[in-house]
């Protein structure tokens with residue numbers, strides 16, 4: 076049983092919202108933070124967890140409801156974990172296509188064996204804005220960075236992320252399959268366990 080009937084999803088990313096909603100199913104009534112404000116909070120944390128908590132608190136504050144936030148990104152081994160928490164801003168806010176182009180360029184000389192990477196997702200759930208005990212769950216998804224984009228599904232870096240267990244890119248996976256395997260799916264499975272749903 077979900078401990079509350081309604082939840083705000085503290086994300087302005089349409090791709091994420093779709094995935095989180097699909098994973099939550101009808102366990103809880105979900106509202107979007109965009110109903111309350113279109114202003115995105117500044118992500119000033121130095122870790123995924125810090126940014127997830129910051130976004131969850133902000134959404135709870137402006138909505139008066141419990142809030143769930145997702146801070147996620149891509150950590151590339153050959154780049155010392157970059158773009159990491161800066162994944163959305165990697166190409167200075169010019170969007171997914173520019174982020175992907177910059178990543179391909181940064182890895183131009185890097186051979187296959189050194190192109191390991193992981194998607195990271197931190198979920199933070201707060202019952203109210205000042206909640207001293209947020210629920211935090213993290214998930215990782217290991218893969219490799221391709222030399223060119225493949226696939227049309229998903230969002231963000233999905234076309235460049237090779238999923239070894241499926242022998243395809245994550246943008247080639249149908250949504251339902253990505254939602255079973257991804258970093259976000261893993262974090263969400265832990266969250267559901269904690270909430271008993």
Ligand SMILES: O=P(O)(O)OP(=O)(O)OP(=O)(O)OC[C@H]1O[C@@H](n2cnc3c(O)ncnc32)[C@H](O)[C@@H]1O
Nearest residue numbers: 086087088145146147148149162163230231232233
């Ligand atoms: O902060 P919110 O409003 O939730 O939306 P955002 O897009 O800014 O989200 P983040 O700050 O967490 O940045 C996440 C970045 O990592 C990328 N990313 C995260 N999960 C991904 C996934 O499942 N597939 C592809 N790219 C992903 C995504 O494209 C963004 O560039």
Ligand SMILES: [Mg+2]
Nearest residue numbers: 115118146163
């Ligand atoms: Mg963001």
